[in-house]
Amino acid sequence: MADQTVTQSEEVTAKQIRRMKRFDNPWRNPKLIWGAGILLGIVAIGILGRIFWDPDLVFTGSGMTRQAPVGFENLRGQAGTWAHPLGTDGAGRDVLALLIIGAPNSLFVGVLASLIGMSIGIFLGFSAGFIRGRTDDVIRVLSDVMITIPPLLILVVFQAAYGDINLTMMAILIAAFVWQSPTRLIRAQVLSMRESGYVQMARLSGASTMHIMFREMLPNLVPYLFGSFIANVTTSIVTAVGLEVLGLGPQRIPTLGRTIYEAINSGALIQNLWWWWGIPTILLALMFIGLLLINLGLDEVSNPRLRKL
Amino acid sequence: MNVLDITDLSIDFPTSKGVVHAVSHFSLSIPHGRRVGFIGESGSGKTTTALAAMRMLASPGFVAGGDIKLNGVGGTDILSLNEEEMRRVRLRKISYIPQGAMNSLNPVMRIENQIWDGIIAHEGHVEPSELQRRSREVLAGVGLEPHVGQLYPHELSGGMKQRVCIAIGVCLQPDLIIADEPTSALDVITQRHVMQTLREVQDKIGAGLILIGHDMGLMAQSVDDLAVMKLGELVEFGTVKQIIEDPQHPYTKELISSVPLVGGESFLDSTGSPPIQEDAGDVPLLEFQNVSRVYGSVTALHPMSFKLDGKVPKIISIVGQSGSGKSTMGGLMLGFNAPSTGQVLFKGQDINALSGDAALTFRKEVQAVFQDPYACFNPFYRVDHALKFPFKRFGLARDEAHVEQAMEEACVAVGLDPSLVLRRYPHQLSGGQRQRLIVARALMLSPKLLIADEPVSMVDASLRATILKNIHDLKDKHGISILYITHDLATAYHVSDYVMVLYHGHVVEAGPPKEVIGNPQHAYTRLLIDSIPWPDLARDWGSAEDAKRDLQKLGEIADRPETVFRGDVSGFALQTA
Numbered sequence: 001m002a003d004q005t006v007t008q009s010e011e012v013t014a015k016q017i018r019r020m021k022r023f024d025n026p027w028r029n030p031k032l033i034w035g036a037g038i039l040l041g042i043v044a045i046g047i048l049g050r051i052f053w054d055p056d057l058v059f060t061g062s063g064m065t066r067q068a069p070v071g072f073e074n075l076r077g078q079a080g081t082w083a084h085p086l087g088t089d090g091a092g093r094d095v096l097a098l099l100i101i102g103a104p105n106s107l108f109v110g111v112l113a114s115l116i117g118m119s120i121g122i123f124l125g126f127s128a129g130f131i132r133g134r135t136d137d138v139i140r141v142l143s144d145v146m147i148t149i150p151p152l153l154i155l156v157v158f159q160a161a162y163g164d165i166n167l168t169m170m171a172i173l174i175a176a177f178v179w180q181s182p183t184r185l186i187r188a189q190v191l192s193m194r195e196s197g198y199v200q201m202a203r204l205s206g207a208s209t210m211h212i213m214f215r216e217m218l219p220n221l222v223p224y225l226f227g228s229f230i231a232n233v234t235t236s237i238v239t240a241v242g243l244e245v246l247g248l249g250p251q252r253i254p255t256l257g258r259t260i261y262e263a264i265n266s267g268a269l270i271q272n273l274w275w276w277w278g279i280p281t282i283l284l285a286l287m288f289i290g291l292l293l294i295n296l297g298l299d300e301v302s303n304p305r306l307r308k309l
Numbered sequence: 310m311n312v313l314d315i316t317d318l319s320i321d322f323p324t325s326k327g328v329v330h331a332v333s334h335f336s337l338s339i340p341h342g343r344r345v346g347f348i349g350e351s352g353s354g355k356t357t358t359a360l361a362a363m364r365m366l367a368s369p370g371f372v373a374g375g376d377i378k379l380n381g382v383g384g385t386d387i388l389s390l391n392e393e394e395m396r397r398v399r400l401r402k403i404s405y406i407p408q409g410a411m412n413s414l415n416p417v418m419r420i421e422n423q424i425w426d427g428i429i430a431h432e433g434h435v436e437p438s439e440l441q442r443r444s445r446e447v448l449a450g451v452g453l454e455p456h457v458g459q460l461y462p463h464e465l466s467g468g469m470k471q472r473v474c475i476a477i478g479v480c481l482q483p484d485l486i487i488a489d490e491p492t493s494a495l496d497v498i499t500q501r502h503v504m505q506t507l508r509e510v511q512d513k514i515g516a517g518l519i520l521i522g523h524d525m526g527l528m529a530q531s532v533d534d535l536a537v538m539k540l541g542e543l544v545e546f547g548t549v550k551q552i553i554e555d556p557q558h559p560y561t562k563e564l565i566s567s568v569p570l571v572g573g574e575s576f577l578d579s580t581g582s583p584p585i586q587e588d589a590g591d592v593p594l595l596e597f598q599n600v601s602r603v604y605g606s607v608t609a610l611h612p613m614s615f616k617l618d619g620k621v622p623k624i625i626s627i628v629g630q631s632g633s634g635k636s637t638m639g640g641l642m643l644g645f646n647a648p649s650t651g652q653v654l655f656k657g658q659d660i661n662a663l664s665g666d667a668a669l670t671f672r673k674e675v676q677a678v679f680q681d682p683y684a685c686f687n688p689f690y691r692v693d694h695a696l697k698f699p700f701k702r703f704g705l706a707r708d709e710a711h712v713e714q715a716m717e718e719a720c721v722a723v724g725l726d727p728s729l730v731l732r733r734y735p736h737q738l739s740g741g742q743r744q745r746l747i748v749a750r751a752l753m754l755s756p757k758l759l760i761a762d763e764p765v766s767m768v769d770a771s772l773r774a775t776i777l778k779n780i781h782d783l784k785d786k787h788g789i790s791i792l793y794i795t796h797d798l799a800t801a802y803h804v805s806d807y808v809m810v811l812y813h814g815h816v817v818e819a820g821p822p823k824e825v826i827g828n829p830q831h832a833y834t835r836l837l838i839d840s841i842p843w844p845d846l847a848r849d850w851g852s853a854e855d856a857k858r859d860l861q862k863l864g865e866i867a868d869r870p871e872t873v874f875r876g877d878v879s880g881f882a883l884q885t886a
Contacts, residue, residue: 197684198695201747204643205699206672219689 032297038290042103042283049100057084057094058101058254065092069275087275089259090266095279102254103283109171109255110237116175117236118229121182126213128183129190140187143180151177152242159248170249174236182228189224193217223302227295234291241284256280311380312484312517313339313362313403318375320357320366320541331357331370332541339485339517344508346520346528346549348564349538350769355521358538359487362387362519363405364395379403381484401431404478406488406507410470414462420448420473421458424480431481447476450513451506452857468499472506479510485517492527496630496796497840498863502856504531504842509852523770525568526842529553530850537561553844567770568844569799571826577781577803592657594619594790595642595758599651601814602637609637610814612650617792618880619757622784624791625881626801626822629811630837635794638811639762642792643677655758673703676756678780680763682743686735692743693731696750703754719749723779741772748779752787759783762794777804798838802826807878810834812866819883820875831873833866 049055056062067081067088068074080087086095128139151174158173159165165173193199194217202216243249244257247265251258263269263277320332332354339345347355360366362377364387376386381402382394390398399405407413415423424444428435445455451472462470471491478486488507492500508531511518520532528535528549535552537545537560545558556562593616602610617625627635640646641653644660652659655671663671679685686695696716697706706712717727723745730742738746744764751759761780765773781804783789795801801808801822808825810818810833818831829835836859842850850856874883 197679197681198687200645200677200679201685201695202687202698203645204672204677205695206669206702207698216687220687 026301029297029300031293031300035290035293035295035297038286038293039107042107042287042290046100046104046107049096053096053100054094055097055101057097060091060093062094062097063088063092065090066271066273069095072275075272086279087273089262089276090268090273091262095259095275098254098259099256099279099283102256102259102280103287105167105253106237106240106256106284107287109167109174109240110233112168112171113174113178113236113240114229114232116172117178117232118182118225120175120179121228122186122218122225124179125183125186126190126217129187130194130209130213136187139183143183146177147180149177151239155239155243156246156248159243164251165249167250167253167255170240170243171236174239177239178232178235182225182232185224185228186221189221190217193220223298227298227302230291230295230298234288234295237284237287237291256284310341311338312341313380314378315358315362316375316378318358318361318377319373320354320361320370321373322370330373330541332361335375335541335543337536337543337546339519341484341517342512342515343534344511344518344520344532345534345536346522346532347536347538348522348525348528350523350771352540353538354541355538356489357541359405359489359519359521362485363399363403363487364388364390365405379484397431400427400478400483401481402483403485403487404481404483406471406474406478406486406491408490409494410474410491411462411467411494413474414470416462418461419458420444420460420462420465423473424448424458424477427477427480443480447480448473450479450510451476452502466499467495468503471495471499471503475503475507475510479514479516482514483516485519486511487519487521489521490523491520493522497842498630498836498856498860500527501840501842501850502860505850505852505856507531524842525553525564525770525844529844529846530842537564550846553846563771565844567774569774569797569803570843570845571799571802571838571841577778593617593654594656596654596657597641597651598654600641600648600653601650602634602641602646603649608814610634610641613816613883614651615881615883617758617790619790621880622788622790623806623878623880624781624784624793624804626793626795626805626808627811628795628798628801628808628837630796632813633811634814635796635811636762637814639677639760639792639794642758642760643675644671669703673699673754674757675760676751676754676758677760677762678744678747678751678764681767682740682747683735683767685747686743688735690734691732692735692738692746696746696753699750700753705754715753716749719753720746722752722782723749724775725749741768741776744768744772744776745779748776748783751789752783755787756789759789759791760794761791763796764793765800766796773800780804798826798841807881809883810837816872816883817866818873818875821878824875830875832862836863 063084065088066074067078067084069087070080070082070085073079084094084096086099088094089098124139124143128136155173162169199212199216202212207216240249240255241257244255245261245264247261249255249258259280260277263273268276315335315337318332318335319330322329322331335358337345347358349355357366357370361372366372372388376388378384379387379398379402382398387395387398421441421444424447425440428440428443444458448455448457453469453472453476457465457469457473465473474491491507492503495503504527520528522528532549535547535549536543537552537558539560545552545556545561552561553565556565595617597613597615599612599614600610601608601612617623627638629635641648644653647661653661655675658667660671686692693716696719697712700706700712700715716731720727720730725742725745730738730746735743764780765776768776777800780791780793784791793801793805805822808819808822809816810825810831812833818825818829818834825834826838829838839859
């Protein structure tokens with residue numbers, strides 16, 4: 001009510017008020033909301049799809065091969081049917097079912113790899129920043145060396161040696177390459193934070209090292225951790241999809257990358273079977289846009305200087 | 310003739326909680342060649358007013374009414390100029406000398422290039438030899454050698470950087486110079502030199518000067534007229550003499566009385582004698598045995614020894630400029646860093662060799678108040694956390710209700726209303742409230758020794774006396790011995806029982822405050838006291854030449870430090886090696 005009277009007398013528009021509210025409460029950030037919405041939508045496809053659509057359609061020969069989506073015709077002149085609304089692939093698998101099963105799988109690999117990477121990063125970053133000295137040197141050199149190694153190269157060798165693996169194994173392998181940047185980020189923050197007034201106050205209060213690290217410092221790192229986590233999810237998914245498109249990774253579990261690999265491998269590009277590779281690609285793109293938006297939004301949350309009024 | 314006429318100026322900042330009137334109905338004229346000071350606390354609108362004259366208000370602030378007429382551009386209202394016309398006005402007609410010179414210079418450009426930048430932006434192409442000549446001239450004008458132009462900012466000291474900023478500000482001979490707390494990051498000795506330099510160049514080019522600040526003493530020594538601002542309003546305006554000798558507004562009176570004077574009346578009403586600690590025994594409370602601290606090739610603290618007997622609580626002041634080693638001493642006493650040689654003993658035990666329960670007891674008995682009240686609270690927790698946690702950790706709490714009661718009592722003891730400060734987040738409290746909460750925290754823990762490291766240097770002037778009184782009460786009413794680390798000799802004079810003056814890690818003068826500060830013997834102590842800007846027109850600061858001579862003298866002292874002992878106080882014994 002008070003706001004409204006001010007609005008009239010000072011001629012502040014409703015739009016301005018909305019922007020200021022956003023400034024005061026950074027979590028009401030449109031980028032963050034849109035990004036989270038897109039990702040939740042993909043998760044919803046996975047959950048609702050399993051309820052309202054038959055997940056068994058991912059198996060070979062569930063329908064006619066190379067069917068077009070509804071409203072389109074394939075090369076044989078057959079119109080798409082509602083039995084397979086997004087068409088079928090070269091082995092007769094339903095594309096919609098592939099997406100329902102595959103998209104959450106791709107997201108799962110990314111999130112799990114990032115979670116493992118973050119845990120390693122938090123542990124090593126805190127150790128390096130807090131203990132300093134020799135420990136810091138070892139951790140810093142190790143992470144710097146690891147950053148220079150191209151992960152795809154190593155992973156290709158690993159996967160070729162392992163053959164067929166499951167999603168969790170894949171996530172663990174990728175996690176071995178996404179702990180470096182959180183380590184460096186947290187180390188830098190801890191180094192500057194350990195000199196701050198409230199950490200000194202905690203030391204004066206007789207706080208244990210664990211208390212200082214996890215009760216005093218960690219809560220203030222949350223925005224950074226979130227941001228780093230999302231960036232890592234993106235990297236992990238890119239790496240996973242890269243491997244899958246090369247034909248590596250899990251052989252029997254549908255993922256978006258594997259679907260694209262099979263499409264390319266069966267000549268879907270020259271046969272104009274665009275729905276086979278195109279729809280998974282669009283979904284991947286949406287996933288990345290969602291992650292990017294969340295990351296930009298989190299950036300503005302943790303760094304008030306980026307916020308505009 | 311006036312350089313600038315501000316009439317009925319109002320500046321608003323729209324926020325989601327309504328519009329904040331940063332400045333309201335402000336009218337003032339700056340005559341040619343006159344120095345006008347804007348004084349007030351943080352948030353009083355003094356910088357906002359000056360920035361409006363430059364049309365450099367931070368978004369979303371805007372001028373809601375009034376006009377600013379600049380006579381250098383034919384008396385037009387500068388609010389009506391377009392962006393390009395305004396660009397031409399800045400630096401050429403009005404120049405701005407910023408607060409933090411260290412952040413205002415481009416770190417990858419030589420000094421002379423940065424001066425040339427301004428000249429070229431206003432005059433187009435100028436011959437290199439002419440640029441060279443003019444940059445040397447302005448540098449000479451602020452007392453810098455010509456070779457300084459070839460240097461990068463990181464090669465200069467803080468005072469030199471600030472003088473470079475002045476040189477840039479005056480290189481086009483503007484009609485008006487706005488200096489926004491130009492010396493707040495400098496120590497008193499450098500401050501005096503920089504202010505004198507600014508006054509002299511301003512005199513020479515005959516420009517008007519707006520000096521923004523919060524230090525009444527500095528104003529008294531630097532300006533002709535004084536505008537006192539409070540909450541966006543001009544509460545009093547007049548010549549410095551008139552304002553200092555006969556202030557009308559209660560706020561002005563408060564500002565003047567908040568400046569402690571050496572030899573003046575004490576702002577503390579010492580009543581009664583401090584309680585004597587019977588259980589102390591014969592072992593000194595705190596003892597330095599030949600302690601020194603070396604950082605790489607720099608010796609922050611030369612070997613020194615002293616004994617502080619805790620029986621009769623004392624306040625020992627350690628004064629000195631930044632870099633004199635006083636904060637290093639504080640860190641050593643708290644066990645935050647270990648001495649390079651010697652031992653720090655607390656109740657006869659080496660504090661760096663304590664473990665387990667003994668270390669926890671040491672932490673309980675030695676507490677601190679730090680300089681920055683904004684950093685001392687974890688922004689993630691309510692302020693209660695900082696008070697509750699140590700209370701529980703040291704086993705003082707019986708139950709939750711006891712903790713609450715102790716917190717409320719401590720708040721009342723430092724003059725805070727518990728219902729207004731507790732259960733709030735740190736950013737909801739002012740700096741003064743936070744610093745008093747830190748004092749309350751120390752009170753709750755009832756330590757034997759308190760290290761107060763510049764406890765009032767970041768608090769608004771009007772609150773300093775109150776907080777110092779709180780700290781003084783810790784000694785008088787609660788029997789806590791205090792080491793007061795400060796650069797402010799005037800407060801040390803009133804608060805302490807014994808003063809040590811530190812210079813480059815050496816104790817140069819030590820003794821009771823009436824002797825050391827009231828009648829200094831060592832050249833450095835005398836220089837420190839002479840450099841304090843007193844809010845007293847009779848005590849003149851001298852010219853820039855004097856200040857420069859004093860700085861040179863300081864360089865000579867650095868080579869042969871010797872301690873002047875000015876008498877002893879029972880319970881404290883100092884020896885330097």
